[in-house]
Amino acid sequence: MVKLLYITNGIHGSGGLERVLSIKASYLAEHYNYDITILSLNDLKEPFYQFSPKIKFVSIDVSGNPLAYFLKYKRGIRDIIKSFKPDIISVCDDGLKGFILPQILKSKPPIIYERHASVSLNFNTANKGFFQKLKNKFTYFLMRWAATKFDKFVVLTNGNLKEWKDGNLEVIPNPLSFYPKELLQKTKLPKTILAVGSHSYNKGYDLLLQSWKKVNEQFPDWKLMIYGKKNPECKLVELSNQLRISSSVTFNDPIPNIEEAYAKAAMLVLPSRSEGFGMVLIEAMAYGLPCISYDCPHGPGDIITNGEDGYLIENGNVDEFANRIIGLIQNPENLLQIGVKARRNVKRYLPEHIVDQWDKLFKTLLV
Incomplete structure (x- = not known):
């Protein structure tokens, strides 16, 4: 049985990342017999979407100033990995902190980064000032470098491949949430x-x-x-x-x-x-x-x-x-x-x- 640890911000939200994680993790648990734990941050609420009852959930507190946040993040994830002993780790975090995990985990199993958004999500594209552009370019440079440190960096579309360096990239799209076998016949077109x-x-x-x-x-x-x-x-x-x-x-x-x-x-x-x-x-x-x-x-x-x-x-x-x-x-x-x-x-x-x-x-x- 493969032990899989997902690391994400939270599972109580209503976004696409949460929906996809509920589908994918549940399908792996139910149909492929994966032993799955989902680690989230400051997440004590019930999931917005339904997950398989076979999946375990853990949450770590990462509140405080930036230094305290980072130290709690690092220590919390290390403790969970030490306890769960996963065979593989998959990071589902479109923020910047997920990129540093290969650096903060001294000894680790294979680690994957799942990129669920275009790079522009990380940048305030409405602000086109010189210093903001410079900051964006530097951040993007760091992101591209950090992406190469994962065993696999998975993007959702062929277009997303253009945003990252070659080497460890792979394209796997999102799965459908549902596919009704039959559709109700509409007597007239809804306006x-x-x-x-x-x-x-x-x-x-x-x-x-x-x-x-x-x-x-x-x-x-x-x-x-x-x-x-x-x-x-x-x-x-x-x-x-x-x-x-x-x-x-x-x-x-x-x-x-x-x-x-x-x-x-x-x-x-x-x-x-x-x-x-x-x-x-x-x-x-x-x-x-x-x-x-x-x-x-x-x-x-x-x-x-x-x-x-x-x-x-x-x-x-x-x-x-x-x-x-x-x-x-x-x-x-x-x-x-x-x-x-x-x-x-x-x-x-x-x-x-x-x-x-x-x-x-x-x-x-x-x-």
Whole structure:
């Protein structure tokens, strides 16, 4: 039995990383008989998503000033490794601290880094001052160097390969969360467009609202439903009021059974400025929804075949984004045909295909 330790920030959040970890770890425990422990930080809450009962959870306290934080982080992880004695470690942390683990673990089993986001997530791309650019370049240099110290550095898309040095890289995409065997027949096309993801600059909801203004002018009876953790600093409610579209836009909290929202929508839109993968794309496609996404770095371009099972829009082009939404609304037959192709094409991300790649990678490193 392979003993696998996952190290992550937390499992109580509603993001894509947490969802993917719940699917992947549970599948390895249930179908491949892995002995799995998940180590998280300051995480005493219940998981947002469901995990296999075979999985064990531990949490370490890393509060305090930066020095105290680092020392607790280092000591806590070393203690867990000493107690659990894993055969392999997989780091799921898109922050900077996860990169230092090969340096702080003196003697260790093979260690993998799972990169769930584009590099731009670590940088404030809205700030283009000279010193911020210099800091970003230096940080990126350190990240690329640190990435080479892992036994394997796993990214989600072929586009992500461009962000890192060659050598220990491997591409393994995310697995599907669900794939309904049958879809309920919709007697008429729902006049609802869906977006899913936490509020942040990176997710591009400010761009989406600008596009939606143009859509709303032509189709005032259509609704935009946004599900995701809210962030008042993004001022999205204020922006929707300024654009005079607030009556057609609803900001919802995240829900664990997001598939209910997919079942009630006509299409999904992803306005992100960058993505590690785009988990919501494959979930929506499983429900037969055409997806419109910016061709951002780097996930959507690997998932969507432009014009066949969805549309890729020039990154940041709000007018073209709006026009594609309008085009699908005006042509319901084309919308449905694209949705059928999307549902068929997304089968390549079923867990039995993706988790098998992880099993083979782990066992290769253990030889």
